[in-house]
Amino acid sequence: MDEKRHKKIINAWCMYDWANSAFITTIGAAVLPTFFYAVPAAGLSDIQQSLATSVWGLTTAIAAAIVAVLAVVLGPIADYSATKKKFLAFFVALGVLASCFLVTVGHGAWVLCVLLYIAGRIGFSGANIFYDSLLPHVAHEDEIDQVSSKGYALGYLGGGVLLAINILMIMLAPEGEVLGISWTEFMTRLSFVTVGVWWLVFSIPLFRHVPEPPGAATEGLRLNPVKAGFARLGKTFRSLGRYRNLVIFLFAFWLYNDGISTIIDMATIYGQEIFTARGVADPSIHLIAALLITQFVGIPFSFLFGWLARRLGTKPSIYLALGIYVFVCIGGFFMSQIWHFYALAVIVGFVQGGSQALSRSLFGAMTPKTKTAEFFGFFNIMGKFSAILGPALFALVGRLVGESRWSIISLIVFFIIGGVLLTLVDEKEGVRVAREEDMALAQTAPA
Numbered sequence: 001m002d003e004k005r006h007k008k009i010i011n012a013w014c015m016y017d018w019a020n021s022a023f024i025t026t027i028g029a030a031v032l033p034t035f036f037y038a039v040p041a042a043g044l045s046d047i048q049q050s051l052a053t054s055v056w057g058l059t060t061a062i063a064a065a066i067v068a069v070l071a072v073v074l075g076p077i078a079d080y081s082a083t084k085k086k087f088l089a090f091f092v093a094l095g096v097l098a099s100c101f102l103v104t105v106g107h108g109a110w111v112l113c114v115l116l117y118i119a120g121r122i123g124f125s126g127a128n129i130f131y132d133s134l135l136p137h138v139a140h141e142d143e144i145d146q147v148s149s150k151g152y153a154l155g156y157l158g159g160g161v162l163l164a165i166n167i168l169m170i171m172l173a174p175e176g177e178v179l180g181i182s183w184t185e186f187m188t189r190l191s192f193v194t195v196g197v198w199w200l201v202f203s204i205p206l207f208r209h210v211p212e213p214p215g216a217a218t219e220g221l222r223l224n225p226v227k228a229g230f231a232r233l234g235k236t237f238r239s240l241g242r243y244r245n246l247v248i249f250l251f252a253f254w255l256y257n258d259g260i261s262t263i264i265d266m267a268t269i270y271g272q273e274i275f276t277a278r279g280v281a282d283p284s285i286h287l288i289a290a291l292l293i294t295q296f297v298g299i300p301f302s303f304l305f306g307w308l309a310r311r312l313g314t315k316p317s318i319y320l321a322l323g324i325y326v327f328v329c330i331g332g333f334f335m336s337q338i339w340h341f342y343a344l345a346v347i348v349g350f351v352q353g354g355s356q357a358l359s360r361s362l363f364g365a366m367t368p369k370t371k372t373a374e375f376f377g378f379f380n381i382m383g384k385f386s387a388i389l390g391p392a393l394f395a396l397v398g399r400l401v402g403e404s405r406w407s408i409i410s411l412i413v414f415f416i417i418g419g420v421l422l423t424l425v426d427e428k429e430g431v432r433v434a435r436e437e438d439m440a441l442a443q444t445a446p447a
Contacts, residue, residue: 007228010147012209013138016131017151019202021159022195023124025097026166027297028287032102032117035188040110055116059114061122070128071377072221078130078373082215086209088130089374093185095123099196102191106181129380130243131206133372136364141431145314148361149306153299160295162198166191168286213369242437245430246366246375248421251380253359254382255389256322256418259411260355262390263328263348271341278338286338290345314362315427321355322415329415332408351430368437390414 017416026032098120105113139147169191173183181189206224269289275283308317324347331344367375390411398407 008209009138009152009211012205013131013134014151014154015202017155017156019125019199020092020124020131021093021155021161022198023099023120025159025163025291026191026195027099027102027117028124029118030163030291031166031170031188031191032113036110036113036282038333039107039185040105040113040149042107047386059118060121062123063118066118066122067129068381069125071381075129075133075374075377076371078133079371080215082212084130084133084213084373085210088127088134089273091123091126091130092199093123095120095127095188096196096200098123099199099410100193102192105189125380129377130373132360132364132379133376134210134213135360136369138210139361139364141365144361144365145305145309145317145358149302149309149354149357151317152335152357156295156298156302158198158202160299161294162194164292166194167292178375182289200289213372242433243366243430245425245427245433246363249363249366249425249430250378250382252418252421253379253426254361254418255414255421256325257326257356257359257383258390259329259414259418260352261383262394262411262414263325263332263408264352267345267348274335274341275338280338286341286397290342293342293345294349294352297346298353299327301350302353302357305351305358309358310359314358314365315425316420318355318358318362318422319419321351321358322419324351325355325415326412329409329412335405349388362427366427366434368434370438 074087078087095366098116102113102116105116135144135148135151153392169187170184173187176183178186267290271283271287275286280286305317305321308320312320328344328347331340335341335344363375363379364372393410393413394404394407397410398404401407
């Protein structure tokens with residue numbers, strides 16, 4: 001393959017990060033949660049409001065559980081039958097449609113809102129499995145860190161740009177009504193449609209230019225893909241000892257990503273507590289501003305971590321990111337002023353994209369190319385499970401001590417234990433095993 005075509009494939013793959021990040025910023029983090037309580041759940045009784053809030057809190061967990069089951073089943077099938085892009089297209093379509101249909105959610109329609117959000121999260125998370133599984137196929141071994149980092153950088157840029165546009169749409173909405181609702185509500189609903197359109201349009205380069213990797217039909221071309229998928233899954237579980245470094249890395253990633261996810265998820269609540277204590281009337285403005293700061297700071301620093309991985313190595317660069325997260329936890333413990341929150345938002349932007357991009361590329365480097373969808377299914381499952389222990393510890397410590405700042409500093413344990421486990425991962429041995437697996441399968445493949 002000539003270098004020009006290779007770069008086009010790389011850029012097309014990276015553009016999908018630009019495309020799908022709009023969902024997690026506008027719908028997942030900034031606009032929909034506020035809209036949910038202001039419109040769909042508005043006017044409910046206290047008991048109904050409590051129920052709606054509880055169900056909303058469970059939506060991500062419900063979506064994660066569904067995706068986990070689908071990943072285990074569909075990953076091996078996609079590897080065997082060369083259908084990674086078809087499964088990716090299905091989940092993108094689901095996410096795009098769910099995002100666009102959020103425009104129909106009105107007052108009291110909290111059940112519909114929750115169901116559409118669950119569908120959108122399933123589309124987002126399910127598509128990521130097959131998107132990530134293409135990384136080892138599109139990037140050469142000596143550039144996988146840089147390609148993964150570029151994807152995250154474009155994701156921060158794309159998600160941040162559309163979020164800024166959506167916030168301006170809502171803030172600059174005129175007075176009065178349109179179609180029987182206020183202009184502010186109309187613009188908020190319209191922002192969900194822009195997410196779906198953005199996601200769809202900027203996914204096109206991937207489907208046009210990134211080739212479908214060959215399947216691994218070594219058991220016989222006539223074998224049913226579903227039966228073959230389950231057979232391959234069983235074989236993988238029976239040979240987990242061979243993938244010792246991948247397994248150790250998955251547990252390390254699970255732990256330190258638990259700390260990262262908890263900081264992301266709890267930052268809004270913790271920041272609101274600080275702003276309220278300082279007498280700020282409308283904390284949401286500051287919280288959205290901090291989110292935008294993290295997004296745009298993350299762009300150059302995602303590229304920087306790709307550069308660091310080439311100079312220092314992937315694992316040392318991840319260690320550096322984990323060390324900075326420890327500093328963030330300590331800084332959060334002493335945070336008392338509004339500017340402290342903004343400073344920590346900047347520092348989180350330094351490492352958030354880089355740590356996750358390098359984790360993705362390190363895992364991809366140690367994954368056999370013939371099993372990328374299957375193994376990245378496990379990787380994404382661990383990413384979803386990382387939303388369990390951290391929030392639980394955060395809540396438990398806050399309950400026992402009575403102060404959220406102790407909850408923040410307790411998260412250090414995830415970065416320390418995760419970092420220690422990461423030292424046990426032999427990256428070179430993991431890559432060697434993956435390449436041996438690919439070579440062995442190539443030799444047994446039918447001519």
